[in-house]
Each structure stands twice: as C-alpha cells, then as structure tokens.
Amino acid sequence: MAGNSQRRNRRTSNKKGAQVGSGGQRRRGLEGRGPTPPAEMRKGHAKQRAAQAKARRAQGGSGGRTAGRRGQKSPSELVVGRNSVMEALREGVPASTLYVQQFIDNDERVREALRLAAERGGIHLMEAPRPELDRMTNGLNHQGMVLQIPPYEYAHPEDLVAAAFDDGEDPLIVALDGVTDPRNLGAVIRSVAAFGGHGVVIPERRAAGMTAGAWKTSAGAAARTPVARATNLTRALESYQKEGLLVVGLAADGDATLHDLAALDGPVVVVVGSEGKGLSRLVGETCDMRVRIPMPGGAESLNAGVAAGVVLYEAARLRG
Known part of the structure; x- marks a missing residue:
C-alpha cells in the first residue's frame, strides 16, 4: 500500500519543500574574476621572485648597493675574539658596541678591552648571554667578546680629485684592481696617508672592502684617508x-721603470693589480703608461701593499 513501502528514500509525496542547495556557490563560480594579473603579481611565478629580489636589493640587501654613490655604506661587521677585539680597540678602529658575555672569565685581555672602550667613549657596553653571542657570530669562537663596527661610508671617486684641487695640490690617488685581501687594502691606505696621497679607489665587485681587517691593518689611517668605490673602475679611470x-x-x-717616471710629481692615479693576475685587460688598456718596479734581488712580484708603498714613496720624493 502507498505509504507502507519499505524501500528507503522512496518519495511518498508530490509536495515540493525546501531543498538543500549550493548556497549560490555555483552561480558565483560562473562569474568572471577580472583580468589576469601580471606575472610579477602571481604568487610563485619566476617574475614575481625576481621582482622581490630586486626590491630587497634596492632596500640594502646583499649585493644591492649601487657603488660609487656619495654616502654609500658597507654593512656593519663584527670583530670576534678577545685578542682581535683588544687589538681593534688599540688601533682605533671605529666601534659602536662592545658585547661581553655574562659571567665571563675576567682575564687581562677582557679588562684591557673594557678600559679602552670606556676611555674612547661613544662605545656602548652590552652584556649578553652566551647563546645570543653564538647566534650573532654564527657559532664562531668569540671567547665571550664581540665588537660591532659601524658601516663604512665610502666616498665618490670624483670627491678625491675635488678635495685635492681645493687644497691647491696635485691629486695623488691609488686605484686597486682586483685586490681581494683586506689587509692589502689596509696597507695601501696606510701608505697613502704616510706619503701625502689623497685617497684610494676600489671597484664594487671582486675586491676587498673596508672590513675590520682593513681597518686594523691601516693602523687608524683609514679614519683620515678617504676610500671611494667605483661601479666600474675603467670608467672611473677614464673620468x-x-x-x-x-x-x-x-x-x-x-715599458718603463719607476726611475723613469718623473710624472709622479703631477696629478696622477697609480693603478695596482693583484699579485697573482696583475692588471685586468680593460684596466691595463686604459692606462696611459705601464710601469715596472725594478727588483735587482730577483723577486717575481710584490704584493699590492708593498708595491703601492714603493711608488708612493717615489712620488713623495719627487714632490719634495
């Protein structure tokens, strides 16, 4: 009989009631979503990743600084270890903060570093737990002492010439081509300061910058000798x-020896290459003269710091 069927889900009425529906989702699913966004705005797209990387570089990320601009700064650095911290403070390396581990074993080096930091003034003393210092130094053996060096502000290559002419002097500048050892850079800066030079020019890439090692080797001369950074060293030399x-x-x-170079008493820029490769091809072709240093002792080459010192001494002698 009708209404007595045992079949499940059997419809027993012709009346239509409320039905379970999609809630309008199917209708909205048929609506358009607007124009396709550009590739730079699509999540995960290669062009979006490239655009994000470019933005990070523009904000000062790794490798994103435009070399040669006035006021350009290098990233801050850390001097790690008790001996290194103490020597950096002795040499007058600029520093912003001295981090000292909590409950550190107080030896002579620690006491000396704290005394130097207090005497110089302007250096913040911060006590930090060992895990925090481990994190800051990426696990290096810091021995409970870390010194933070503020970013170095590079000059523009044109500033070196302008400063010399403003002082009524012929510019004497050293440019380094492919010198990657910060200690050589520091040695050159020290020689430039000692022999009356007007600054050092370094390229943006594949070259040592003003690191803690360069500051230390310069023995404080970097505080009074400007270092400029050039986006392209060849174009800087042409300028x-x-x-x-x-x-x-x-x-x-x-083609000539240093003894034949009387032009050092005028406006000159001396270009020094790396000890291994020497001058790069383009830089070598840009030079007005290629000069060798006579070495009667038979040595094949000199490192950049020593070679620059020899030439700067000769320039100072000729300039009286």
Missing part, C-alpha cells in the same frame, strides 16, 4: 683622465 690625471699602471712587463 680621471678627463680631469687631467695621468693613469699609471704597475705591471711586471711595463
């Missing part, structure tokens, strides 16, 4: 040539 400077490159196969 110097337009300003009337003679570009002299040091090369083992140079």
Whole structure:
C-alpha cells in the first residue's frame, strides 16, 4: 500500500519543500574574476621572485648597493675574539658596541678591552648571554667578546680629485684592481696617508672592502684617508683622465721603470693589480703608461701593499 513501502528514500509525496542547495556557490563560480594579473603579481611565478629580489636589493640587501654613490655604506661587521677585539680597540678602529658575555672569565685581555672602550667613549657596553653571542657570530669562537663596527661610508671617486684641487695640490690617488685581501687594502691606505696621497679607489665587485681587517691593518689611517668605490673602475679611470690625471699602471712587463717616471710629481692615479693576475685587460688598456718596479734581488712580484708603498714613496720624493 502507498505509504507502507519499505524501500528507503522512496518519495511518498508530490509536495515540493525546501531543498538543500549550493548556497549560490555555483552561480558565483560562473562569474568572471577580472583580468589576469601580471606575472610579477602571481604568487610563485619566476617574475614575481625576481621582482622581490630586486626590491630587497634596492632596500640594502646583499649585493644591492649601487657603488660609487656619495654616502654609500658597507654593512656593519663584527670583530670576534678577545685578542682581535683588544687589538681593534688599540688601533682605533671605529666601534659602536662592545658585547661581553655574562659571567665571563675576567682575564687581562677582557679588562684591557673594557678600559679602552670606556676611555674612547661613544662605545656602548652590552652584556649578553652566551647563546645570543653564538647566534650573532654564527657559532664562531668569540671567547665571550664581540665588537660591532659601524658601516663604512665610502666616498665618490670624483670627491678625491675635488678635495685635492681645493687644497691647491696635485691629486695623488691609488686605484686597486682586483685586490681581494683586506689587509692589502689596509696597507695601501696606510701608505697613502704616510706619503701625502689623497685617497684610494676600489671597484664594487671582486675586491676587498673596508672590513675590520682593513681597518686594523691601516693602523687608524683609514679614519683620515678617504676610500671611494667605483661601479666600474675603467670608467672611473677614464673620468680621471678627463680631469687631467695621468693613469699609471704597475705591471711586471711595463715599458718603463719607476726611475723613469718623473710624472709622479703631477696629478696622477697609480693603478695596482693583484699579485697573482696583475692588471685586468680593460684596466691595463686604459692606462696611459705601464710601469715596472725594478727588483735587482730577483723577486717575481710584490704584493699590492708593498708595491703601492714603493711608488708612493717615489712620488713623495719627487714632490719634495
């Protein structure tokens, strides 16, 4: 009989009631979603990742600084270890903060570093737990002492020439081509300061920058000798040539010797290459002269710091 069927889900009435529906989702699913966004805005797209990387570089991320701009700064650095911290403070390396581990074993080096930091003034003393210092130094053996160096502010290559002319002097500048050892950079800075030079120019890439090692080797001379950074060293040298400077490159196969170079008493920029490779091809072709340093002792080459010191001494002698 009707209504007595045992079949499940059997419809027993013709009346239509409320039905379970999609809630309008199907209708909204048929609506358009607007124009397709550009690739730079699509999550996970290669162009979006490239755009994000470019934005990070523009905000000061790794490798994103435009070299050669006035006021350009390098990232801050950490001097790690008791001996290194103490020597950096003794040499007058600029520092912003001295971190000391809590409950540190107080030896002579710790006491000396704390005394130097207090005497210099302007250096914040911070006590930090060992795990925090481990994190800051990426697990290096810091021995409970870490010194933070503020970012170095590079000059513009043109500033070195302008400062020399403003003082009524012929510019004497050293440019480094492919020198990657910060200690060589520090040694060159020290020689430039000692022999009356007007600054050092370094390229943006594949070259040592003003690190803690460079500050230390300069023995404080970096505080009074400007270092400029050039986006392209070849173009910087060409700009110097337009300003009337003679570009002299040091090369083992140079056509002239240092004794024949009377032009050092005028406006000049001395270009020093790396000990292994020497001057790069483009830089070598840009030089007005290629000069070798006579070495009667038979040595094949000198490192950049020593070579620059020899030439700067000769320039100071000729300039009286």
